[in-house]
Amino acid sequence: MKTITIIGAGMMGSALAFPARENGNEVRLVGTHLDREIIDACRKTGRHPKFVKDFPAGITYYQIEELLDAIRGADFIICGVSSFGVEWYRDEVLPKLEENVPMISVTKGLMNTENGDLLTYLDIWQEKLDALGKKIPLNAIGGPCTSYELVAHDQTEVTFCGKDMDVLRMIKSAMATDYYHISLSTDIVGVESAVALKNGFALGITLTIGLNQKEFGIDSELHYNSQAAVFGQAVREMNKLLHLQNAGDFDNLVLGAGDLYVTVYGGRTRLVGILLGRGLNIDEAKAELKGVTLESLVVAERVAKAIRVKAEKGLINLQDFPLLMHIDEIITQKKAVNIPWEKFTFERE
Amino acid sequence: MKTITIIGAGMMGSALAFPARENGNEVRLVGTHLDREIIDACRKTGRHPKFVKDFPAGITYYQIEELLDAIRGADFIICGVSSFGVEWYRDEVLPKLEENVPMISVTKGLMNTENGDLLTYLDIWQEKLDALGKKIPLNAIGGPCTSYELVAHDQTEVTFCGKDMDVLRMIKSAMATDYYHISLSTDIVGVESAVALKNGFALGITLTIGLNQKEFGIDSELHYNSQAAVFGQAVREMNKLLHLQNAGDFDNLVLGAGDLYVTVYGGRTRLVGILLGRGLNIDEAKAELKGVTLESLVVAERVAKAIRVKAEKGLINLQDFPLLMHIDEIITQKKAVNIPWEKFTFERE
Structure with missing residues (x-):
């Protein structure tokens, strides 16, 4: 005891x-x-x-x-x-x-x-x-x-x-x-990075729920093709970020992917993502959720800031992070949701 | 045109x-x-x-x-x-x-x-x-x-x-x-393996939905901790299987993880997983879904058969696949669902 x-x-x-x-x-x-x-x-x-x-x-x-x-x-x-x-x-x-x-x-x-x-x-x-x-x-x-x-x-x-x-x-x-x-x-850095990074990406997945509600009605059935498309891209970008943290061990990615899965269904991040997807800008979405702690927004913004600095130094290419960059635009520049679907595609020979 | x-x-x-x-x-x-x-x-x-x-x-x-x-x-x-x-x-x-x-x-x-x-x-x-x-x-x-x-x-x-x-x-x-x-x-083998392998694992995730319904009632709210726990383990085992297929490229895993995400919500695999989780054995679950094509069961069984052969040859260790092995037991030996949660844990120094 x-x-x-x-x-x-x-x-x-x-x-x-x-x-x-x-x-x-x-x-x-x-x-x-x-x-x-x-x-x-x-x-x-x-x-x-x-x-x-x-x-x-x-x-x-x-x-x-x-x-x-x-x-x-x-x-x-x-x-x-x-x-x-x-x-x-x-x-x-x-x-x-x-x-x-x-x-x-x-x-x-x-x-x-x-x-x-x-x-x-x-x-x-x-x-x-x-x-x-x-x-x-x-x-x-x-x-x-x-x-x-x-x-x-x-x-x-x-x-x-x-x-x-x-x-x-x-x-x-x-x-x-x-x-x-x-x-x-x-691997402290690996575990802590994995479970923190997932926050902004979970927001990204929930945007698609709001986008579909805008198109098909708030009570429409959930669509998963678009959620899965963002989920896959999120896993891709998280893996890149973990490597940047010198924490590319696969166990960390597994942790991040599992945590991403659960956070999509978590109350607060999901709510703000859906509101943004429906067409509210970030200020309106925050006002709607008054009093609710939005850690996901804070983490996404910090990670985006960090990798912008790394990009300026020539250490990374921001084009490898189209999802994170868009989430950051939504949060910090109050841009409307417009997921860059085509940027998620690739050719691999 | x-x-x-x-x-x-x-x-x-x-x-x-x-x-x-x-x-x-x-x-x-x-x-x-x-x-x-x-x-x-x-x-x-x-x-x-x-x-x-x-x-x-x-x-x-x-x-x-x-x-x-x-x-x-x-x-x-x-x-x-x-x-x-x-x-x-x-x-x-x-x-x-x-x-x-x-x-x-x-x-x-x-x-x-x-x-x-x-x-x-x-x-x-x-x-x-x-x-x-x-x-x-x-x-x-x-x-x-x-x-x-x-x-x-x-x-x-x-x-x-x-x-x-x-x-x-x-x-x-x-x-x-x-x-x-x-x-x-x-990478044909990589893409095709990734999207096939996810089938059995999606079934594994949906078992937890049925398990929770058994405990909290059929109309109880969905729980995601247990879904995410199996999701993480599924990603881990899929990655091992992709490497066995000489298809360990990360793009393939991303594809598999995204496909896993969507399949959990797909009709048939989800239904049979929930029924099994609630306590039906595989014959009872199949009878309930009479006439429905259950590709997920077929793929899971085939993959399990293949890796059992590889294990007999000493090429792999079945203990690296506790989730897949349990899914296989449920399907082929009609065992009751009893997810080996503790086998999903590890120590990493």
């Missing part, structure tokens, strides 16, 4: 409390300053306000002011903040964490730098730890997993990544259940 | 008449002996009985006895028979075709041999042509394309493959439209 502290009571962090607690571990769920009402509700009802099922009994809930109590004696920490909380977590939480207690993050995303590199969030946090002179083994979770389905015990395959296989095995043994299946990889 | 003869008036062959005729070509649609009533209906109503939209005007329809009239002067032939018609086409049609008139086939599948090889249908037909001493350039169509969506003008990306790029370009120029986008490849 381990003691596990989850920091961030959003849906994904909270969902991980299920396998963690069902395995008999001590589980402490800490809300950020944004999660105050969620923690109040969990204490009162034993259920996350966004879930349709009670938490397993015995989880303890903490407000952010109680963070130090919550992490005391923990065997490992799960970071469950969204990508908008990465800097907050770096500045407010990392300095308080205990040395040598491993941390595993479920936050997906990449940060672009001025010279066109794409850093993982573990890179960002490691930099801070180095500055603090603090040793905390950083790990991350990638793979196709929506929180509400994890709560429902849908069969789920994820990958834990980190530098030290022994640490990964320890965390896996605490978290694995008969529905939560865990692969382990020391 | 070309003259195009389509042999086989099933849904896919007939759907190709749309881009062919809309481009202004002369199009002749020939029914096989199984399509007699379809051709009668087309002549009478101008519509295929399974489509919700009339054919473009000006197509001419032929019964199989009129085959020689239908192929006279054609610039190329489209073979639209199902995989159950491959031998019939070889024995009854190939001998009648005119020399040097290219043929392109939309039939997807592979044939296993006793020594564990997987042959494309073009291989089977080429053998016959060699025996006849006849020269006909054989080509094929691969990629994610369901017939009814092609008829609806959903944006569609496919790949034409064949030995001669000039022939492929000629056929492409006759068939490409603003919704039917065509890549060209001289």
